[in-house]
Amino acid sequence: MSREKLYEMLRSLVEHGKAGTMEQVDEVVAIPASDYTDEDKFEQEVERIFKRVPVTVAPSCELPEPGCYKAMDIAGIPVLVTRQKDGTAQAFLNSCTHRGNPVAQGSGKATRFTCGYHGWTFKNDGDLLAIASAKDFGAVDKAAFCLTKFPTLERAGLIWATLDPDSTLDMEAFLCGYDEMLEHFGFKDWHLFDKRTLPGPNWKTAFDGYLDFYHLPVLHKDTFGADFFNQANYFAWGPHQRLSAPSIYAQKTGSEEKLDLSKMNEEDWPIEALTQGVWTIFPCVSIASFFGGGGRGAMISVLYPGKTVGESFTTQYYVMEHEPTDEAVRQGAHDQFAFLETVVAEEDYKTGKRQHESLQSGLIDKVWFGRNEGGGQAFHQWVEKLVKADDAELNRIFAPQLQAAE
Ligand code: FES
Numbered sequence: 131m132s133r134e135k136l137y138e139m140l141r142s143l144v145e146h147g148k149a150g151t152m153e154q155v156d157e158v159v160a161i162p163a164s165d166y167t168d169e170d171k172f173e174q175e176v177e178r179i180f181k182r183v184p185v186t187v188a189p190s191c192e193l194p195e196p197g198c199y200k201a202m203d204i205a206g207i208p209v210l211v212t213r214q215k216d217g218t219a220q221a222f223l224n225s226c227t228h229r230g231n232p233v234a235q236g237s238g239k240a241t242r243f244t245c246g247y248h249g250w251t252f253k254n255d256g257d258l259l260a261i262a263s264a265k266d267f268g269a270v271d272k273a274a275f276c277l278t279k280f281p282t283l284e285r286a287g288l289i290w291a292t293l294d295p296d297s298t299l300d301m302e303a304f305l306c307g308y309d310e311m312l313e314h315f316g317f318k319d320w321h322l323f324d325k326r327t328l329p330g331p332n333w334k335t336a337f338d339g340y341l342d343f344y345h346l347p348v349l350h351k352d353t354f355g356a357d358f359f360n361q362a363n364y365f366a367w368g369p370h371q372r373l374s375a376p377s378i379y380a381q382k383t384g385s386e387e388k389l390d391l392s393k394m395n396e397e398d399w400p401i402e403a404l405t406q407g408v409w410t411i412f413p414c415v416s417i418a419s420f421f422g423g424g425g426r427g428a429m430i431s432v433l434y435p436g437k438t439v440g441e442s443f444t445t446q447y448y449v450m451e452h453e454p455t456d457e458a459v460r461q462g463a464h465d466q467f468a469f470l471e472t473v474v475a476e477e478d479y480k481t482g483k484r485q486h487e488s489l490q491s492g493l494i495d496k497v498w499f500g501r502n503e504g505g506g507q508a509f510h511q512w513v514e515k516l517v518k519a520d521d522a523e524l525n526r527i528f529a530p531q532l533q534a535a536e
């Protein structure tokens with residue numbers, strides 16, 4: 131069924147491409163400029179979105195084998211993600227149950243973690259294995275001192291965690307069937323080529339840019355070019371949205387040739403055409419695929435809010451369908467990734483920072499999203515809706531039966 135959906139979307143993109151049109155939403159919409167600058171609002175978004183809904187913590191290929199782990203910080207919460215003996219991924223609060231010191235730093239391979247403060251040791255499934263100088267410490271029930279687990283789900287080659295150990299939100303239902311669409315990339319068998327973390331502006335300012343093709347030929351005129359497309363059609367699965375340019379053209383990995391999809395049999399449409407564009411995962415992921423630059427690749431950008439309203443951090447994971455085996459492909463992938471980093475850091479995020487400073491003057495009361503910016507409109511509506519929802523309402527919004535009925 132999800133494959134048929136890919137065809138349905140591409141048919142509509144080709145039709146619009148032929149006609150030179152795009153899908154537009156009903157209205158031009160304004161949102162208060164303070165949505166981007168208000169500290170209280172920002173705190174609420176962190177509490178009610180990032181600490182309540184599943185957030186992507188890693189592509190599966192970052193932890194390819196049992197024993198792999200990484201420690202990270204998400205919105206002030208220390209998180210440890212491990213690949214356990216049985217191959218499943220698990221996220222934990224990276225905080226020792228003795229007195230709270232993080233038990234792991236960085237990333238690597240380890241089947242156990244010894245806390246650097248007093249030496250308590252945990253297995254990578256979170257069990258407390260040993261208490262240092264146990265006799266001196268006194269009797270405790272080790273089973274009650276496991277690392278705190280966060281609900282964790284691995285689908286479509288991505289790992290999600292809900293950063294509330296007591297969450298009752300159904301993680302699969304939250305994905306609204308979007309994970310089935312993402313499966314078509316086959317990320318679970320891909321290879322992590324490189325990753326890096328960039329500082330950025332307010333998390334919503336940063337995310338707006340991923341939902342927006344309107345700016346491409348203007349802001350990115352020196353990198354993508356001034357004749358780059360600026361239209362997108364949006365396709366939604368709950369709060370998750372794919373955007374893709376209406377066009378009859380597509381490109382295949384390793385070829386400069388432009389394929390005219392309108393002249394091909396549908397069964398010959400390549401997977402690159404069926405999945406092209408940007409796939410965002412609410413609230414903080416953007417996946418953009420690339421071909422050329424050394425093979426089929428994708429940049430998975432995962433952004434989390436920083437400590438203040440004007441800061442965010444984005445980790446860019448450059449993943450490739452095949453691990454490059456020769457130097458030319460490796461160099462091509464390296465150059466492509468360096469180029470994308472420059473585009474995001476020097477163009478998108480620098481602009482976002484300037485935009486934020488300007489909005490902080492308080493002298494602009496609204497910002498606008500056009501009929502061609504339906505993705506941004508939908509994103510802000512979802513943020514608003516989820517911030518307002520109490521826990522029961524949140525569970526209702528993502529109830530499994532409602533998602534199944536869509
Ligand atoms: S805080 Fe970890 S052993 Fe004491």
Ligand SMILES: [Fe+2]
Nearest residue numbers: 339345350478
């Ligand atoms: Fe951009």
